[in-house]
Amino acid sequence: MKKYILNSFVAAAILFTAACKPEIETPAGTTAGQANFSKYIAVGNSLTSGFADGGLYLEGQKVAYPNLIAAKMATVGGGSFTSPFFTDAQANGSGYVALTALVNGTPTLTPVTDKLAYIDAAKHLAKYTTEIQNLGIPGMRVDLSFDPSLTFSAANPYFERLLTDAQVGKTNYFQYIQGRNHTFFSLWLGNNDVLGYALNGAVTVNGDPTTVLTDKVTFSSLYANLVNALSAGGQKGIVGTIPDVTAIPYFNTVTVAALLNAAKAINPAAAAIYIQTGTGAVRAATAEDLIRLPFQTAGLFGQGAIPYGLHPLNPITSNWVLDKDEVIKVKDYVNSYNSSIKSLATSKGLAIADTYTYFNQVKVGMNIQGIGINSAFISGGAFSLDGIHLTPRGNAVIANVFIDAINAKYGSTIPTVDITQYRGVKFPDTK
């Protein structure tokens, strides 16, 4: 009897300890809901293509938010998802910039120039013309998707790369994305319709369609055409709103205050930074005027007999500055585009990834899964070294914004992406 009790006691103890693992039951990954993810296509611009650090390269392509979404769709009926990846031998694609030193907090950015994918002196990229589902093209815009001259397909190297020689110069993006027998789509396009203008200091360069600010009514009607074409077969999908382009590090790193502090360090008498506004007027800059990130390394500031930017007679020229009136104008266009996007999506019953609202939260700063994320340059973790495009971590965060919106709209349970598996900016491992 005693022995029996003792033995069963020991046996039970061993069994319990070995076998009983805690279980957590959740519905994630069980259903596609009302959607069909068997063939997903992603329509968009550089953000969709995985562009980062000022270039398109393999590491960025692999973690583009559509690719992260597609991988997670696999558990709820998603099919394969092909992207125009650069080969390993040409992994650095167009080239990009890397952070190679941090001297007293000052970043040194160095171009990466090996393993590029250029095939000629005219900088054509190695072709990828077989069928793909990540259709994101850096530089693509809503207005240029309908480029009537069809010349943008030759002028944009990232678009040209995806076209056969017979197609180059003979198609536009609107035509290119059709006829793909997709069952689900994402459409995150329109940033460049305002960003191209803003990145040039709100100066439209004559003859350069990428610096045009797309008319609001034109945007709305062209966007409707895109949505109609993509959902022509009754496909479900998701559209993304356009982030406030004035919230990105590109416009918030070289601040007027930082410039003034730098000037005062050399000449304590420095009292103001002078800018030329969009109207041609010259005035002292305020905190509401935004200076473009590349000004940091342009080598202009304080130069010359009349120190550049520090005297009304030699102000920072308009193309470096998004002055406060231009900021208002750009914000107004973004809001208008977004209200078009949202009303079109709502009328079509599509999901909406409100990246506008999300990036505004990122700007304030947030903690996700133990990671502090904000829109500070380099240290913020979400934006890559160009101050515009996303890091792998930023892509993972945005992928979840899309996934959450898709799940909420269609009752699907696409699992979310574990953002902790994706890096922010790479810091050099040298002192």
Added chain:
Amino acid sequence: MKKILLSALLSAPLWVLGQGFQVNLQGQKQIGMAGAGSALALDEASVFYNPGAVTFLEKNSVSAGVNPLLFKSAFKQSGSNITENVKNKVAPPFEFYAVWGPKSNKWKLGLGVYTPFGGLVDWGDNWSGKYALTSLNLKAIYFQPTLSVKITDRIGIGAGFVYNHGDVNLQRALPVNYPDGRSGHVTLDGTGKGYGWNAGLYIKTLSNISFALVHKSKVITKLDGGTADFQVPGSLTSSFPAGNTFNAELPLPATTSLGVGIPLSKSTVLAFDASWVQWHIYQDLSFDYATNTPSLADTKSARNYRDGSSFKLGINHRASEKLALRAGVGYAFSPVQDGYVTPEAPDADRYILSAGLGYTPTSHFEVNASFFFEDVKSRKQKNLETGLDGTFKTLVYAPGLSLTYKW
């Protein structure tokens, strides 16, 4: 102008002590009864459970026991379909007691060395909560010399002085990446000490129903000069200087217990304990680094613990002269409020189940075994500070064995 401050990159690592760190394993007999027994003069473990009962022990004795504890915790990020588990690591809570007093005298001396708080959680270096915590190894060892005195034939009081030796090793990943993509890492390692006391009252009524009132004081454990080892990419070493140290404070809470012992028959006794664990002392956690940089500031994190409590019911049945059987059930309320749950102690209300047996081959020698099981309820949480968002579920298994020599 070009200065970039790497601020807000890193909030300091966090410590959280929950019910999960209160180790309810201080005597094999009581463990077998779910931790009840403060109102029973069962054995030398009364040094811990109720110093007032020690003087009622019939014999002098020494005992030593161990309860290898397996803390099996799982986590699933909100929206994810991946469940992650802690690694199987066995923590060794132990207890040593000695009780001595002249026969038929009114007093006894006792010594207890035991581990009332501790935690061993290793989630691995690449789990989805790695930026909140990768591993924690916390040990608090209490040394408690005790005096117990009979006031009357039915009332005893006792008190002990508590010295705590604490060891902490806490690690987490830092969200800064090396060129190969891997994350930074920080290890905080420190040793501390603290002082407190443990006092109890034992009353045996004429009906042989016994009562206990026990208070174990808080023990504020100070860690001075712990090492803070930051592994970060070389370009960030000026922000996280090598050889840094930290000071911190570990508040281990007071516990007040009320116990009742009810003899059901000559061979069977029922024990009930209600405990009030005064975690409210844990309002915030502060880290004071010896060297601060713009990226590494001292921190003060809100914890806002409320008091916890537990209710335990156990039964001890003497099946024969040599064999005793025990069982117990219990329930404990977590002190961790919503928004403050962390992977260090993924705490929630819990059920306790236990069983035990004792074997006494001779009048001098005794072997006791126990099995202790806790089912910590599943809890979906988004931590207010780290944003770690998901569901925790924990099961605790602790088999135990002790040897006693009596004379």
